[in-house]
Amino acid sequence: MFTSSRLRPRRIAAALLLAACLCSAHVATARAAEDAAADDDDATFDPPAGLGAGNARHPGSARDVDVDVDAMNARARSLPGGGLHSDVSIACSACAASMHAIKRLKFRPRRTGSMMSAHVDEVDPATGETRNVPYHASTAHFNATLEDACDEESLRVYDRKSTWLGDVAFVRDDVPWGDDALRGKRVDADLALVCARLTTHYRDEIAAHATRRDPSVACVEVGRCGERRDVWTEVLEAAVKLSTRPTALIRMAPVWLSSFALPLLFRSMFFPPREYANIADAVREAASGGGLGEKRGGGKKRR
Secondary structure, three states: OOHHHHHHHHHHHHHHHHHHHHHHHHHHHHHHHHHHHHHHHHHOOOOOOOOOOEEEEEEEEOEEEEHHHHHHHHHHHHOHHOOOOOOOHHHHHHHHHHHHHHHHHHOOOOOOOOOOOOOOEEOOOOOOOEEEEEEEHOHHHHHHHHHHHHHHHOOOOOOEEEOOOOEEEEEEEOOOHHHHHHHOOOOOHHHHHHHHHHHHHHHHHHHOOOOHHHHHHHHHHHHOOOOOOOHHHHHHHHHHHHHOHHHHHHOOOHHHHHHHHHHHHHHHOOOOOOOOHHHHHHHHHHOOOOHHHHOOOOOOOOO
16 A cells, blocks of 8 residues: 555656646747747838838738838837847847947047037928037937947947846957957847847937936837836746746756755754664664554554
8 A cells, every 4th residue: 555655756747747748838839929929020120121111022922012111110119129129138138238339439439530529510300400510419420329339349349148047138248358359259140130220210219318327228218128027927937938948947957956955955854853762773663664654564554
């Protein structure tokens, strides 16, 4: 006759099997959601080069369709991450990195010399009148700053890092490797894409926050980055990331081992071992099987 101590491993195995089945079912759902989000991300920005608004040919289609660029851009702004990227962690981190690059170029522009102290004529978009303004406050300087912020020289100082859950973070490498070492370094494709989309679709937000102490505040308006959410939403997102990213499970292996090992350390506190008068009684009890709490032949438990 089996006791509860022998059934416990079977219960644990059944629970693990049930959890594995639930995770496998959740993987398919989460992957389908990610594919749909990626499709929405590609479909909400301006059409590729050569496709104009109005009567544009849709990629992969043999017929002409109307492409409303303004509607696509408005839809992109409503997406998580502001439509900068289908992965919100990439969108927010790359947005913050781009904003810090823009701020550095605002205060330390590359195009120094007589041009920075000169005055240029530009048309006021509000009134349509031509006005003479300093170059550092002109639209031309603003456009040049955004262009320089997204080039290789500005973005190759960022390294792509990943958290245990698979979230992406772009970290600035402040080690002075030298220009020769950085010259051969490639810029992350996602970082360059987000920077290009940010400087194209969010110029007003950049102009409002580029000179602030923390320019990444603009990313809160752009992609709702850093919003406080309830605990259950965070737990659900973490479960989705663990189920869709096998590497995240491998990275979390020390956490899983600790979560199973730590309770065993406190077992003796709540279930202290039986004390015997002498060692002979302890040996006799162990030999008879009484110490394991088993029944022999359906009889009473031996003590």
